Amino acid sequence: MTVRLTPFLRMEGNAKEAIRFYEEALDAQVLSIITYGEMPMDITEELKGKVAHALVKIGESDLMLSDSVGDVCTNSPDQTGDKVSICISTDDAEKAGQLFSALQQDGQVEMPLEETSFSPAFGIVNDKFGVMFTVVAERKQ
Secondary structure: OOEEEEEEEEEOOOHHHHHHHHHHHHOOEEEEEEEHHHOOOOOOHHHOOOEEEEEEEEOOEEEEEEEOOHHHOOOOOOOOOOOEEEEEEEOOHHHHHHHHHHHHOOOEEEEEEEOOOOOOEEEEEEOOOOOEEEEEEOOOO
16 A cells, blocks of 8 residues: 655646646656646536646655635635645545545544545545645545
8 A cells, every 4th residue: 555645736727828837947857747628527518628637757756736716616716825734645535545544633624525426535624733634545446
């Protein structure tokens, strides 16, 4: 079983621009980009071309980005200061559940941990210190 921590940037509608910038400035390599239009969810035309999830590699490190859509995907609208979160990924859905349960103690669940089209366990929680964590179990290949 593996567990990794990855910085996750929530952009204000300019994730594609940020990715291009990091490609040039930091020699980032784009590993994947998924738009909201590719997700199985009801979304406005305006959001269909926005980035739901991107993964780039900078040197030996990963960086995740998305265009923030506020309360469309979480229980609360975006606020200044919540643009950076930590993604905890694991290859074990049970472990994802344990991590999510531990982090939600005295915290606030933004998106309940549940199965999605891209993960057997995905959720977002603010811990009791106000740190936002995205917990995701990687789908086994």
